[in-house]
Each structure stands twice: as C-alpha cells, then as structure tokens.
C-alpha cells in the first residue's frame with residue numbers, strides 16, 4: 001500500500017507530493033515525474049504489470065492539467081489545435097499477454113476528463129494508427145545506447161495515415177528513458193504527414 005488512506009494504492013494527494021521530472025529531455029517531450037521516486041516507480045509498475053487500471057485515471061488527471069498548461073501557449077504560438085491523442089503501442093504479442101496497454105488506458109481517461117470538462121482541450125483518440133510491427137527487446141534491458149536505438153528502427157508503422165495528415169499529435173506513454181521510443185514514433189508519424197508531434201509521459 002502506497003497511500004496512508006486505507007484501501008487505496010495511490011491518490012491525487014500522494015502524486016502531488018512526488019517530485020517533478022528534472023532531468024533533461026527533448027523540448028517536445030513533457031514528462032511529469034521523476035521515475036526514481038518510490039511512489040512513482042511502484043505505481044507505474046502496478047499499472048503496467050498488476051492490472052491496477054484505476055491508476056490510469058489518477059495519472060490522467062495530472063497529465064490533463066499539464067497538457068492544458070502547455071497548450072495555452074502552443075495553441076497560440078504554433079497553432080497547435082484539435083490534437084489527436086496517440087498511445088505508444090505494444091506489439092500484438094505483448095498486448096495479448098498483458099491484456100491491455102497502459103498508455104492506451106491513460107488516453108481513454110484523458111478523453112473522459114475532456115468530455116467532463118466540456119471539451120476544454122477538444123482532442124480525439126486514435127489507437128489504430130500507430131502500430132508496433134516488430135517485437136523489440138525491453139528497452140530497459142539494453143544498456144548500450146546505440147544498441148537501444150538500433151533495436152527500435154522499423155519497430156513502428158502507420159495505418160490509416162489519411163487521418164493524421166496535417167494534424168497535431170500528442171503521444172502518450174507511461175515512461176520515457178532516453179526518449180528513443182518517442183523519437184522513433186514521432187519520426188514515422190511525421191513521415192506519414194503529421195504536422196506537429198509532442199509527447200507527455202508520466203515519468204522520466
């Protein structure tokens with residue numbers, strides 16, 4: 001149990017006490033928390049491997065506010081409007097094993113929050129555009145950076161690319177480490193005609 005409130009794994013108050021991500025990441029990537037903090041590490045693990053799907057809602061609450069904050073500027077300066085939410089996909093094999101994609105769960109919660117707030121952001125979810133076509137070794141298990149990058153090349157593909165032509169994209173993932181996965185996804189989305197691509201993650 002992470003939270004002092006009985007019967008709860010994690011609440012918004014716990015999250016608000018966790019330290020923000022401070023390490024350097026690319027300008028277009030917005031991570032919320034420092035992965036090394038025990039509460040963050042444990043709760044992401046519970047969401048990813050233990051089926052604690054309720055946590056997706058708690059993370060989404062925080063990510064939603066962060067997106068809103070960043071978009072207040074981006075929408076004006078860069079005409080970043082009506083974005084499409086795209087979760088970083090799992091390979092079909094891993095999806096079958098786990099039964100769900102944690103990034104997709106967070107996206108679905110973001111849409112619910114947006115609907116409850118009268119579409120303040122006004123985004124839509126597309127979970128059938130970016131697909132993972134190559135089973136890759138777990139990035140975290142590969143120590144060498146170059147090998148990590150090579151591991152990812154050709155791992156994603158885009159389906160139904162007409163849906164993202166000239167559109168703004170928000171990628172969602174639970175964790176970014178080197179940014180390599182997000183970079184590869186962004187590259188292939190831009191090749192398929194996406195306008196601007198930014199990313200939000202729970203942790204870095």
Ligand SMILES: [Zn+2]
Nearest residue numbers: 003010011014
């Ligand atoms: Zn709590």
